[in-house]
Amino acid sequence: xxxxxxxxxxxxxxxxxxxxxxxxxxxxxxxxxxxxxxxxxxxxxxxxxxxxxxxxxxxxxxxxxxxxxxxxxxxxxxxxxxxxxxxxxxxxxxxxxxxxxxxxxxxxxxxxxxxxxxxxxxxxxxxxxxxxxxxxxxxxxxxxxxxxxxxxxxxxxxxxxxxxxxxxxxxxxxxxxxxxxxxxxxxxxxxxxxxxxxxxxxxxxxxxxxxxxxxxxxxxxxxxxxxxxxxxxxxxxxxxxxxxxxxxxxxxxxxxxxxxxxxxxxxxxxxxxxx
Amino acid sequence: xxxxxxxxxxxxxxxxxxxxxxxxxxxxxxxxxxxxxxxxxxxxxxxxxxxxxxxxxxxxxxxxxxxxxxxxxxxxxxxxxxxxxxxxxxxxxxxxxxxxxxxxxxxxxxxxxxxxxxxxxxxxxxxxxxxxxxxxxxxxxxxxxxxxxxxxxxxxxxxxxxxxxxxxxxxxxxxxxxxxxxxxxxxxxxxxxxxxxxxxxxxxxxxxxxxxxxxxxxxxxxxxxxxxxxxxxxxxxxxxxxxxxxxxxxxxxxxxxxxxxxxxxxxxxxxxxxxxxxxxxxxxxxxxxxxxxxxxxxxxxxxxxxxxxxxxxxxxxxxxxxxxxxxxxxxxxxxxxxxxxxxxxxxxxxxxxxxxxxxxxxxxxxxxxxxxxxxxxxxxxxxxx
Ligand SMILES: Cc1cc2nc3c(=O)[nH]c(=O)nc-3n(C[C@H](O)[C@H](O)[C@H](O)COP(=O)(O)OP(=O)(O)OC[C@H]3O[C@@H](n4cnc5c(N)ncnc54)[C@H](O)[C@@H]3O)c2cc1C
Ligand code: SF4
Ligand code: SF4
Ligand code: FES
Numbered sequence: 340x341x342x343x344x345x346x347x348x349x350x351x352x353x354x355x356x357x358x359x360x361x362x363x364x365x366x367x368x369x370x371x372x373x374x375x376x377x378x379x380x381x382x383x384x385x386x387x388x389x390x391x392x393x394x395x396x397x398x399x400x401x402x403x404x405x406x407x408x409x410x411x412x413x414x415x416x417x418x419x420x421x422x423x424x425x426x427x428x429x430x431x432x433x434x435x436x437x438x439x440x441x442x443x444x445x446x447x448x449x450x451x452x453x454x455x456x457x458x459x460x461x462x463x464x465x466x467x468x469x470x471x472x473x474x475x476x477x478x479x480x481x482x483x484x485x486x487x488x489x490x491x492x493x494x495x496x497x498x499x500x501x502x503x504x505x506x507x508x509x510x511x512x513x514x515x516x517x518x519x520x521x522x523x524x525x526x527x528x529x530x531x532x533x534x535x536x537x538x539x540x541x542x543x544x545x546x547x548x549x550x551x552x553x554x555x556x557x558x559x560x561x562x563x564x565x566x567x568x569x570x571x572x573x574x575x576x577x578x579x580x581x582x583x584x585x586x587x588x589x590x591x592x593x594x595x596x597x598x599x600x601x602x603x604x605x606x607x608x609x610x611x612x613x614x
Numbered sequence: 615x616x617x618x619x620x621x622x623x624x625x626x627x628x629x630x631x632x633x634x635x636x637x638x639x640x641x642x643x644x645x646x647x648x649x650x651x652x653x654x655x656x657x658x659x660x661x662x663x664x665x666x667x668x669x670x671x672x673x674x675x676x677x678x679x680x681x682x683x684x685x686x687x688x689x690x691x692x693x694x695x696x697x698x699x700x701x702x703x704x705x706x707x708x709x710x711x712x713x714x715x716x717x718x719x720x721x722x723x724x725x726x727x728x729x730x731x732x733x734x735x736x737x738x739x740x741x742x743x744x745x746x747x748x749x750x751x752x753x754x755x756x757x758x759x760x761x762x763x764x765x766x767x768x769x770x771x772x773x774x775x776x777x778x779x780x781x782x783x784x785x786x787x788x789x790x791x792x793x794x795x796x797x798x799x800x801x802x803x804x805x806x807x808x809x810x811x812x813x814x815x816x817x818x819x820x821x822x823x824x825x826x827x828x829x830x831x832x833x834x835x836x837x838x839x840x841x842x843x844x845x846x847x848x849x850x851x852x853x854x855x856x857x858x859x860x861x862x863x864x865x866x867x868x869x870x871x872x873x874x875x876x877x878x879x880x881x882x883x884x885x886x887x888x889x890x891x892x893x894x895x896x897x898x899x900x901x902x903x904x905x906x907x908x909x910x911x912x913x914x915x916x917x918x919x920x921x922x923x924x925x926x927x928x929x930x931x932x933x934x935x936x937x938x939x940x941x942x943x944x945x946x947x948x949x950x951x952x953x954x955x956x957x958x959x960x961x962x963x964x965x966x967x968x969x970x971x972x973x974x975x976x977x978x979x980x981x982x983x984x985x986x987x988x989x990x991x992x993x994x995x996x997x998x999x
Contacts, residue, residue: 342715346715348726388719575928581759587946587954590953614937
């Protein structure tokens with residue numbers, strides 16, 4: 340029996356330095372593992388030799404079976420070590436795990452993405468999916484917030500999406516110098532300005548929990564009900580298979596019942612002060 | 615719980631102390647690692663036993679919130695007059711430290727070598743009914759919820775369980791409230807009831823599996839008569855009556871709607887956050903992982919170790935600990951045990967063994983806290999201090 344805690348080996352095939360602290364890794368199986376398939380919003384556990392294993396969302400296109408793509412921001416020892424990998428290096432990989440963005444359920448609706456910082460990475464597969472199936476959706480709005488203009492992730496992709504006539508991309512930063520002529524302020528303010536039909540909208544939200552605490556009331560304020568708001572939750576994870584207990588959130592295991600939840604399912608828990 | 619006394623006792627036989635010794639001997643001869651109760655450092659713990667001589671004859675435990683005392687009755691002969699100590703069988707089925715894999719550097723990459731697990735099967739002697747229930751809970755956790763932990767499943771499949779019914783109530787246990795004892799109904803290979811009243815010292819042995827029946831067949835034991843079976847029922851019922859703690863059926867709902875009860879602050883002021891309760895609890899399964907490398911950096915290992923929701927790292931994510939205060943850690947523990955567990959696994963997370971009450975240094979009683987939260991319902995408006 341294969342131990343679900345034993346990783347498969349993957350070789351780093353491509354590295355893109357997105358930002359000073361953020362890199363995108365393309366991985367290919369080094370052993371006998373066949374092509375990798377996943378749903379938008381799912382994540383893998385990436386193991387760096389001798390250092391540790393951390394949950395990282397898959398940030399690539401579900402249609403691209405040539406590589407497994409992850410975008411990692413260095414915040415501590417393991418994530419930093421992962422961003423420092425070079426082509427040819429190997430990592431351990433377990434996955435894919437968890438629930439996904441409801442891209443099928445959203446068909447026929449306007450899709451509104453609200454995200455900040457590295458939170459854009461777990462949403463990129465959903466963005467690719469909507470763009471590949473553009474005719475199945477109504478309006479498509481991407482609202483993205485970064486700390487400063489220099490922290491905008493996937494900048495050239497955001498620019499190319501913005502240049503399309505069938506996507507609205509609004510970007511804001513928390514602070515900027517004079518040379519920035521764009522929006523300044525929190526991403527949730529963009530919710531009020533974006534063009535979508537709240538009665539026929541599915542919202543996908545991923546970012547720090549504080550951002551969600553503002554994004555959800557803003558969406559509710561526009562008339563989007565909790566049942567059509569989907570959020571990706573973040574909790575400490577040591578196994579991703581429901582065995583270590585670390586990711587518990589009320590009755591849920593974020594690793595297997597989440598990380599993506601319809602907000603209506605967790606709204607009561609979300610209102611409880613956890614600290 | 616349906617009364618299944620008649621059914622369970624269908625194949626009951628009688629063994630003397632020598633017969634029990636022979637039974638353990640058969641397990642040893644059969645290649646089992648036989649584990650049972652032993653006295654160590656003033657407590658009954660589980661370790662290797664080779665026969666009746668290793669069992670804690672005459673020992674009785676006195677337990678109360680925050681206290682455990684083991685005494686030896688002068689001329690006491692009973693082998694199972696104690697109830698449960700700080701150990702539970704999880705340390706054998708899900709050991710405190712397990713090697714997950716070794717990795718060795720190879721050029722720019724590495725190879726992964728799974729941890730080899732070739733151990734002889736386990737036989738447990740003296741598994742209390744609440745502990746059979748705890749093992750059944752772990753069966754759900756480690757192999758009945760979609761993912762199978764192969765180490766657990768391997769050890770569990772081979773394990774031979776000799777249960778022992780409780781004829782004396784421990785000072786903190788409440789298995790009648792959780793429906794898990796004091797008489798074993800299922801989940802054992804053999805179940806003993808010890809009868810020792812000065813005049814006689816014998817064991818009524820019920821069979822729970824083919825394996826159990828096959829082992830018993832080697833002992834040529836006489837059947838237990840109706841009077842003996844009636845004694846088993848009487849003794850276990852007496853033990854049940856002696857347990858007073860209660861966990862009402864609607865406890866999950868009560869806890870879930872009182873996550874902001876001021877009682878969480880009250881208990882947090884007493885709780886030391888020491889994690890004793892989670893370590894002694896036979897159902898707590900939380901674990902963390904640790905990575906090590908050798909001095910050359912060429913060999914790495916990944917270990918899984920028991921963890922506890924009471925540690926501050928447990929809920930750490932980049933940017934801070936989520937359950938910063940003891941209040942929220944205690945709330946996680948209590949609501950997991952008595953409420954959210956059954957949503958996750960379709961079975962309760964508490965088997966009423968009382969260990970967390972006994973081994974809490976300040977004597978916090980999980981049933982009393984649950985009761986206080988219920989009693990405080992509606993008074994939540996008083997808010998946090
Ligand atoms: C479902 C999910 C998807 C994620 N996707 C991405 C992604 O696509 N890109 C990205 O850059 N980051 C992502 N993260 C966050 C990433 O897992 C953490 O940044 C990483 O675990 C930090 O580890 P560290 O050792 O570098 O940091 P440290 O701060 O040193 O953390 C020590 C340990 O704590 C735990 N830990 C710390 N932060 C987190 C966290 N946020 N979530 C879970 N465990 C944590 C880990 O076990 C970690 O090894 C995701 C987290 C989750 C839960
Ligand atoms: S919660 Fe306490 S009484 Fe219940 S099974 Fe765990 S240790 Fe025993
Ligand atoms: S009570 Fe705490 S340590 Fe025990 S299983 Fe639940 S989360 Fe894990
Ligand atoms: S990460 Fe281990 S239970 Fe969810």
